[in-house]
Amino acid sequence: MSEQSNGPLIAIGGHEDKDGERRILKAIAERLNGGRLIIATVASHEPEGYFDAYKDAFAALGATDLIELYVDDRDETNDPAHKELIDGAAGIFFTGGDQLRIVSQLGDTPLESAVRDLHARGGVIAGTSAGASAQSETMLIGGSDGESYRIGELHMAPGLGLIPSVIIDQHFAERGRIGRLLGAVAHNPRILGIGIDEDTAIVVDGERFKVIGSGAVTIVDAEHVTRSNIAEAKPQRVLSIHNVTLHALSAGDEFNLATRKPCSPSES
Amino acid sequence: MSEQSNGPLIAIGGHEDKDGERRILKAIAERLNGGRLIIATVASHEPEGYFDAYKDAFAALGATDLIELYVDDRDETNDPAHKELIDGAAGIFFTGGDQLRIVSQLGDTPLESAVRDLHARGGVIAGTSAGASAQSETMLIGGSDGESYRIGELHMAPGLGLIPSVIIDQHFAERGRIGRLLGAVAHNPRILGIGIDEDTAIVVDGERFKVIGSGAVTIVDAEHVTRSNIAEAKPQRVLSIHNVTLHALSAGDEFNLATRKPCSPSES
Numbered sequence: 425m426s427e428q429s430n431g432p433l434i435a436i437g438g439h440e441d442k443d444g445e446r447r448i449l450k451a452i453a454e455r456l457n458g459g460r461l462i463i464a465t466v467a468s469h470e471p472e473g474y475f476d477a478y479k480d481a482f483a484a485l486g487a488t489d490l491i492e493l494y495v496d497d498r499d500e501t502n503d504p505a506h507k508e509l510i511d512g513a514a515g516i517f518f519t520g521g522d523q524l525r526i527v528s529q530l531g532d533t534p535l536e537s538a539v540r541d542l543h544a545r546g547g548v549i550a551g552t553s554a555g556a557s558a559q560s561e562t563m564l565i566g567g568s569d570g571e572s573y574r575i576g577e578l579h580m581a582p583g584l585g586l587i588p589s590v591i592i593d594q595h596f597a598e599r600g601r602i603g604r605l606l607g608a609v610a611h612n613p614r615i616l617g618i619g620i621d622e623d624t625a626i627v628v629d630g631e632r633f634k635v636i637g638s639g640a641v642t643i644v645d646a647e648h649v650t651r652s653n654i655a656e657a658k659p660q661r662v663l664s665i666h667n668v669t670l671h672a673l674s675a676g677d678e679f680n681l682a683t684r685k686p687c688s689p690s691e692s
Numbered sequence: 693m694s695e696q697s698n699g700p701l702i703a704i705g706g707h708e709d710k711d712g713e714r715r716i717l718k719a720i721a722e723r724l725n726g727g728r729l730i731i732a733t734v735a736s737h738e739p740e741g742y743f744d745a746y747k748d749a750f751a752a753l754g755a756t757d758l759i760e761l762y763v764d765d766r767d768e769t770n771d772p773a774h775k776e777l778i779d780g781a782a783g784i785f786f787t788g789g790d791q792l793r794i795v796s797q798l799g800d801t802p803l804e805s806a807v808r809d810l811h812a813r814g815g816v817i818a819g820t821s822a823g824a825s826a827q828s829e830t831m832l833i834g835g836s837d838g839e840s841y842r843i844g845e846l847h848m849a850p851g852l853g854l855i856p857s858v859i860i861d862q863h864f865a866e867r868g869r870i871g872r873l874l875g876a877v878a879h880n881p882r883i884l885g886i887g888i889d890e891d892t893a894i895v896v897d898g899e900r901f902k903v904i905g906s907g908a909v910t911i912v913d914a915e916h917v918t919r920s921n922i923a924e925a926k927p928q929r930v931l932s933i934h935n936v937t938l939h940a941l942s943a944g945d946e947f948n949l950a951t952r953k954p955c956s957p958s959e960s
Contacts, residue, residue: 571907572907572908597840639840640840662943664945665939667938668939671935
């Protein structure tokens with residue numbers, strides 16, 4: 425990335441390796457250039473232990489300047505000390521929990537602005553599980569796993585919007601979430617669906633992202649859909665959707681979010 | 693169906709409703725025209741109880757002429773009494789268990805011929821779970837559920853081939869099997885992947901099928917795939933496959949297996 429461009433966005437599907445090769449955490453550590461990483465545990469109601477786990481995992485990768493950011497309610501987001509923390513950091517990592525806690529606590533606060541500023545000046549914005557979902561324009565906040573997708577079961581909410589026009593789902597293969605991601609993109613095909621498996625991440629640099637980690641990233645694109653029953657059918661009805669384009673990507677694969685096409689790493 | 697044409701093939705994704713509305717079993721019962729239904733429990737190593745469960749479930753639908761067919765090993769398939777049973781039936785229903793038991797016991801035996809003859813003279817061939825998989829040209833006989841699909845994990849075998857050019861997977865949403873179905877069609881895009889959820893079935897009449905039941909049927913079609921790493925990558929590598937066409941279908945939807953396109957019920 426050049427000096428004036430946005431920093432990388434790293435969205436992880438949850439359960440990233442913390443004691444082995446740590447390919448994903450290493451990708452984050454390398455992008456800090458020795459700067460401070462904030463571990464934002466705001467997604468969790470009981471964040472005890474989260475920070476220590478990451479402190480140990482990152483320390484072995486040479487990233488030792490870590491500090492925890494937690495807010496119990498929106499009032500605390502006005503504390504200038506919190507904002508200064510982000511202003512002085514090289515990156516922020518949102519841990520797992522509930523994506524709705526992240527956006528309902530931080531949305532439209534000085535801390536959200538500080539996160540955007542960090543991104544704009546080239547800082548790393550990373551997140552795992554709920555912290556991955558929160559980065560997208562639209563978040564899934566409910567919807568059943570591992571069963572036929574019924575139209576009334578899905579709940580979405582606006583995310584931080586750092587990655588525009590996408591919806592990110594996590595623990596994707598492990599929790600059988602293709603149905604709910606199809607349901608999400610059926611609502612509005614403008615939104616591209618990105619399902620990230622555990623210990624797998626996308627590293628977004630500008631319009632492109634690269635896949636890292638041990639699992640797959642599944643893209644569902646409803647642009648060419650010829651028919652769906654999302655608007656006609658009753659809530660208990662199972663989704664019909666015809667002509668979805670699907671891509672399964674694995675480590676090393678790249679994808680262009682503007683053209684919505686996979687691209688080989690050598691292509692410009 | 694006309695008198696000279698093949699009978700319907702009914703492939704069920706497992707766990708069909710046996711004590712409520714029984715939409716799928718009803719579809720089978722209706723097509724027997726009062727004739728005998730054979731419950732083939734050959735997929736199971738311990739089929740005790742299977743027959744009684746179906747006997748009760750079908751009795752309430754007016755189908756009372758049921759008889760069990762079980763063979764312990766291939767030798768028994770030469771017993772003329774078994775063949776006569778199929779010759780005199782209006783339909784056969786393969787229960788769940790292991791699809792490999794069905795084809796390894798019946799493949800290239802007089803009983804397999806009798807099943808084909810039954811189909812050819814308009815009889816109903818139905819199967820649930822393993823009994824659905826066995827109907828397709830190619831069967832999945834192993835491959836992990838609910839995790840990133842790794843190239844070396846998949847095992848396939850020839851099925852009965854009653855439904856040509858397809859591979860049927862069952863318990864599809866419930867066991868998170870999109871990854872292994874994508875892996876299967878990546879091997880040879882000639883084969884269309886059909887994933888059937890529990891309590892959901894396809895009713896194949898000639899080149900078309902209709903979806904019945906409470907869940908979804910997911911079609912993955914690799915015809916327009918531009919790239920996959922199935923032949924290049926190592927067994928532990930995660931599958932990459934670009935530009936798969938996916939359809940999610942639900943009750944009432946129809947699909948044309950020859951054109952590989954969903955078609956509305958009113959289209960000819």
